[in-house]
Amino acid sequence: MIDIDNANKEALNKLLSARPMLVGLDKAINIVPGMKKNMILHAGPPIDWERMCGPIRGAVIGALIYEGLADNEEEAKKLAASGEIEYSPCHHHNMVGPMAGIVSPSMPVYIVKNEEHGNTAYATMNEGLGQVLRMGAYSPKVIEHLKWMEEIMYPAMDKAIKKIGKVDLKNLIAQALHMGDELHNRNKGGTSLLIRILAPAMVITSVPDIAEAVLKFLDSNDHTFLNLSMPAAKASLDPARNVEGSTMVVVMARNGTDFGIQVSGLGDEWFTTPATVPPEALYFPGFTKEDANPDIGDSAIMETSGLGGFAIGASPAIVQFVGGTPQDGLNRTLSMYEITVGENNVYQVPYLNFRGTPTGIDIRKVLEKNVLPFIDTGIAHKEPGIGQVGAGLVDAPVEVFKKAVVKFAEKYS
Amino acid sequence: MNKINELFKSELQVINIGLESFKESLKNENIRVIQVDWRPPAVTDDRALDALNKLLGR
Structure with missing residues (x-):
């Protein structure tokens, strides 16, 4: 092996x-x-x-x-x-x-x-x-x-x-x-x-x-x-693609219908499953969860690179925006260390004594620890022509990691 | 059996894994307890579990 x-x-x-x-x-x-x-x-x-x-x-x-x-x-x-x-x-x-x-x-x-x-x-x-x-x-x-x-x-x-x-x-x-x-x-x-x-x-x-x-x-x-x-995140992650034997995630992205990931050691293959509406969200006046489109955008490249939801402990204002406390943000960031390959050498969370942000999602750890990558994101209206209706918090779906692990075991066994 | 009795005569210091309500009950009785943040693996189907175990070298 x-x-x-x-x-x-x-x-x-x-x-x-x-x-x-x-x-x-x-x-x-x-x-x-x-x-x-x-x-x-x-x-x-x-x-x-x-x-x-x-x-x-x-x-x-x-x-x-x-x-x-x-x-x-x-x-x-x-x-x-x-x-x-x-x-x-x-x-x-x-x-x-x-x-x-x-x-x-x-x-x-x-x-x-x-x-x-x-x-x-x-x-x-x-x-x-x-x-x-x-x-x-x-x-x-x-x-x-x-x-x-x-x-x-x-x-x-x-x-x-x-x-x-x-x-x-x-x-x-x-x-x-x-x-x-x-x-x-x-x-x-x-x-x-x-x-x-x-x-x-x-x-x-x-x-x-x-x-x-x-x-x-x-x-x-x-x-x-x-x-x-x-x-910047994309340019930083692309060289980490196609490392033989690596279970590190190099892309997490959503098109509003499907959520997909790509894994370093598995080439250009996408592992997908239906995208979901962020369960915790703040909606602009006049809009509700009924208006929301499922999770959408390439912006989860931020979490893939150890920022965004993974660094939310550095951003009390964002946690407050969706009704949480600074401690909630720190807890979220701390839980992401459970599923990452390592810590960032430049990007830091000040409130964790400048600890490097959790960086490089390992598909094995996601399943073993049952801790899902955490994304904080914008929310678009589900109908065309309307625009943004809010912002919220969402976990990456477990199915994509299961599919990737099965493929990985097949490829490398 | 004697050893078990001895254990319950000494001060209890508990590490709780799993349901957090067990920790709360002990805490309410002023017993020293810490909670381990643990949950079962996310895979239940055999195929994914076999694959995961293989990748974890088990």
């Missing part, structure tokens, strides 16, 4: 030694590997139009209108179901997308380079809160905002980043954890740090009106940094 513990150490070391740097932006069609003119990328494991949930369908409709391939909802639905559009998971293209995770060819994407291992990851810029494409909304206002991001914000961001050279995301994430972020549902610290870096460059590289508008928008959106913490 292969030495699983050693293989896991190797996979964890690859993750921990990553150095993700933001180096610029480009349009998806120009830079994302395998992107095509008729392709739309989505969050989670593979899925076709027939099985897509409401928010993903809504975001696909919006993307087709945004690309000019359809003039209205009816045309977009017809095209989406016609077979002319190719759907593919973000994860198959070194990419991650929060919530619906929809990426179409014209959308600008951040380029995050892992300087230690030479690989690159991508993510779109965050659109803000409420009625946004990633939550399944596609009103003219949503499309207009996406156009503003493409035509005004993207060149301004790219010029500022190029002027700076590169932005060290690992450094910002480490600082943000000390400022109360867990980097999934709370990115206030990371967003503030990013603006401090970008602003002096942007006021030189863009005209005052544009610099003012872009900086104001970045500041108005507490989730600005999520779309950088996610590709």
Whole structure:
């Protein structure tokens, strides 16, 4: 039998030694590997139009209108179901997308380079809160905002980043954890740090009106940094893929219909099971659990990399948001050490005497200890076109770990 | 039997595994008790259990 513990150490070391740097932006069609003119990328494991949930369908409709391939909802639905559009998971293209995770060819994407291992990851810029494409909304206002991001914000961001050279995301994430972020549902610290870096460059590289508008928008959106913490996690985890004999999870992702994982020693195979609605949640006024779509988005890449729910002990504000206490958050983080390969060497939980965050989920430990990976996440309305309805806490489903363990034993016995 | 009787004559110090209510009952009687956070493995079906045992080297 292969030495699983050693293989896991190797996979964890690859993750921990990553150095993700933001180096610029480009349009998806120009830079994302395998992107095509008729392709739309989505969050989670593979899925076709027939099985897509409401928010993903809504975001696909919006993307087709945004690309000019359809003039209205009816045309977009017809095209989406016609077979002319190719759907593919973000994860198959070194990419991650929060919530619906929809990426179409014209959308600008951040380029995050892992300087230690030479690989690159991508993510779109965050659109803000409420009625946004990633939550399944596609009103003219949503499309207009996406156009503003493409035509005004993207060149301004790219010029500022190029002027700076590169932005060290690992450094910002480490600082943000000390400022109360867990980097999934709370990115206030990371967003503030990013603006401090970008602003002096942007006021030189863009005209005052544009610099003012872009900086104001970045500041108005507490989730600005999520779309950088996610590709930083993706760029850090990808080198840990395909380590022979490793039971470490390298992807957890949801498409709102299915929850899927990928495991280092099991190549590109997805292990999936139906996604569930977060049982503990806070809903915006006027919405209830009945409105909620099951768990959705690639953002569980944060937990996969030892952040998000795994670091919730560093983020009392998020626990309070869903009605818990700081101790509840610490207990959640402490329980995640039970199922991880090791501890982070840079990312720390201040209230645990700067202990490194629990990092690298081991599928064996999940089943042996009966402790499930804990994710704190946004919640989209189940119908297309509405948007975010709340935020909540959810455990990864046990079935995916069972399936992976069975496959692992078959492969390596 | 004698040894068991001796045990109950000495101060009880209990490690409880499983249902937490047992710990609470003892605590209410002012008995020193600690709770071990343990739960049975998540797998019950033979196939997954066999696979897990194999991977854990059992």
